[in-house]
Amino acid sequence: MRAPGFWFTSPDRPGLIPRLLAPLGWLYAAATARRLRRPGYVPQVPVICVGNLTAGGAGKTPTTIALANRLSAMGHAVHVVSRGYGGSLAGPVRVDEARHSAADVGDEPLLLSAFAPVWIAKDRAAGVKAAEAAGARVILLDDGFQNPAVKPSLGLVVVDANRGFGNGRCIPAGPLREPVATGLARADLVLTIGDTAAQTRFEAQWGRAIQVPRLKGELRPLAMGMDWQGTRVLAFAGIADPSRFFATLRAEGAEVIRGEALADHEILSDTLLRRLEAEAKATGAQLVTTEKDAARLSPAWRSKVLTLVVRLQVQDWSALDAHLVRLGL
Structure with a gap:
């Protein structure tokens, strides 16, 4: 599903629908608070939870x-534990790119497996225990900030600086999984992702709510020998904010003939891809998608679709490094 537009209206002018849905949002927040009171598994190694306060993507996978990469460069045996959203396997199972598809383990774990051992588990505590048994010395818990199954050593909340916390209301009145103040009270760090203009807007609207150290980062394309300047492309993306992907392509100089905005994690069926391929051929364009979407492509389509690869660049890691020292890393 795509997020409704009213989720990202101004908190000062929420509109009629969010006001009508507000009581349901209060119930949702109360349910989240009750769930978080359950005791969780206390890991034997440091666990860094990479989460967010809103439904949908905020940049957790690039983070x-x-x-x-940073922990590996420091010499630590780092593993990732993920719920495996969109995959059929319950786990715990270690992701094997040669054996598993996105339909088995989810697109994000498949992408992450190129950088570290990844375990998918619907039961996150079981996933953490499997990673510990396999030799992990530090674990990245991908999502799970609102899940009580594991007690993390460090909570990092990732925020899309463009969208912030939306209209400041909880699902279904807004995008929040829990109130901003409640969620940030459990956070050790906040990472806002966006360009300078987005960071400035976020600071003006939400800066006073951040009472913990804040990192600032931006997603930047990797060159990888590809010059996008003047390249005619038909872009498609099934991420939280496809327009951001299309804007990045334009900023790289690509001529975006059209952008097909898909639902987050949407299945890339042959019917859909054949339609896009026919349109691309008719307009003399090249199909291009995100790295996460590319993980859901069948082998037959991967050679036909280019991928724009982006990586997170953080201005200053010192606030995180201080916490790593505290954790003995």
């Missing part, structure tokens, strides 16, 4: 990749 997990960046953390995995």
